[in-house]
Amino acid sequence: MSRRTVLGGVAATAAGATATGLGMGAPAASAASTARDVRGSGKGRYAGKTVLITGATKGIGRAAAIAFAREGAKVGFCGRTARLGREVEREIRASGGEATYFRADVREPVQVKAFVDRVVETYDGLDIALNNAGIQKAFTDLHEVSVEEWDDVSLTNARGVFLAMKYEIPHMRRRGGGVILVTGSSNQFQTRPGLSSYTASKNSVTGLVQAAAIENGPHNIRVVALAPGITDTPMLEVHRPEGSSDEEWARMKADLAERSVDALKRMARPEEIATAALGLASPNFAFQTGSTHLVDGGQLAGL
Numbered sequence: 001m002s003r004r005t006v007l008g009g010v011a012a013t014a015a016g017a018t019a020t021g022l023g024m025g026a027p028a029a030s031a032a033s034t035a036r037d038v039r040g041s042g043k044g045r046y047a048g049k050t051v052l053i054t055g056a057t058k059g060i061g062r063a064a065a066i067a068f069a070r071e072g073a074k075v076g077f078c079g080r081t082a083r084l085g086r087e088v089e090r091e092i093r094a095s096g097g098e099a100t101y102f103r104a105d106v107r108e109p110v111q112v113k114a115f116v117d118r119v120v121e122t123y124d125g126l127d128i129a130l131n132n133a134g135i136q137k138a139f140t141d142l143h144e145v146s147v148e149e150w151d152d153v154s155l156t157n158a159r160g161v162f163l164a165m166k167y168e169i170p171h172m173r174r175r176g177g178g179v180i181l182v183t184g185s186s187n188q189f190q191t192r193p194g195l196s197s198y199t200a201s202k203n204s205v206t207g208l209v210q211a212a213a214i215e216n217g218p219h220n221i222r223v224v225a226l227a228p229g230i231t232d233t234p235m236l237e238v239h240r241p242e243g244s245s246d247e248e249w250a251r252m253k254a255d256l257a258e259r260s261v262d263a264l265k266r267m268a269r270p271e272e273i274a275t276a277a278l279g280l281a282s283p284n285f286a287f288q289t290g291s292t293h294l295v296d297g298g299q300l301a302g303l
Helices: 007-012 016-017 030-036 059-070 082-094 109-123 145-176 196-219 236-239 247-257 270-281
Strands: 050-052 075-081 098-103 130-131 180-184 221-228 292-295
Touching: 030 059, 050 059, 050 145, 059 075, 059 082, 059 098, 059 130, 059 270, 075 082, 075 109, 082 098, 098 109, 109 145, 130 145, 130 270, 145 180, 145 196, 145 221, 180 196, 180 270, 196 221, 221 247, 221 270
Parallel strands: 050 075, 050 130, 075 098, 130 180, 180 221, 221 292
Antiparallel strands: none
16 A cells, blocks of 8 residues: 655655645643643633533644633533543643543444433533544555545544534524534645545535535524644644654654645644634624635645
């Protein structure tokens, strides 16, 4: 199987890699530095609101869980790695926020339904959902993508969003409204070689958001996608060359960011994407639904 896992391959396709909008990245902030940023849940623009987040044990989802809790929300979140989930839960609670981790795999219908129902039961309802869970495979030409790899990406990124919406929407309709956010990708608008499975899955998200928005607008439910550009999260690790040292990998990422075609010439931080999610979920965007919002540092503007 062809894998562009050496620096030459990454650098040669740097413009493409930076244009993928993968929500990719590197090590998250330390627990200590993150914990200092979390404040109590008694006040804030989301005080009293229940927020559900999928894929929140690291990266953008983790940053969003911390950010919503800081703004007063009660956060129920899931992920497949219990150790990481408990760490995020402890960070938020230690700083006065309210959050509960539930282990769930968004590829499994029974687990997704149980997760959504438990969040609703724990926090007495559901106001906002951020369907963020997603994966990406190493760069591989389409004809060399295995059926198993294709299915894994599709089941996580596309069906996972469908399942989350399927079980969130009834709760929101009973509550009289809500907001559903979905993490898409700038790759929905422009792709590069080696990203066929990821691109296809994220374009499926566009259709889900549009259909759900039309069906649920009369029920006072907004459905919006945000499309990050390249973001410094652990997802980037799938492209790390085997055997590379931390120092070598850091240089490769720095080179990747330097070669970026976006206007800001750097990767986004997960916290910056989380801030965009908080904005889109707010009443400030009350007339926004069925659309996808780029948060790509001007990436597509330069193409």
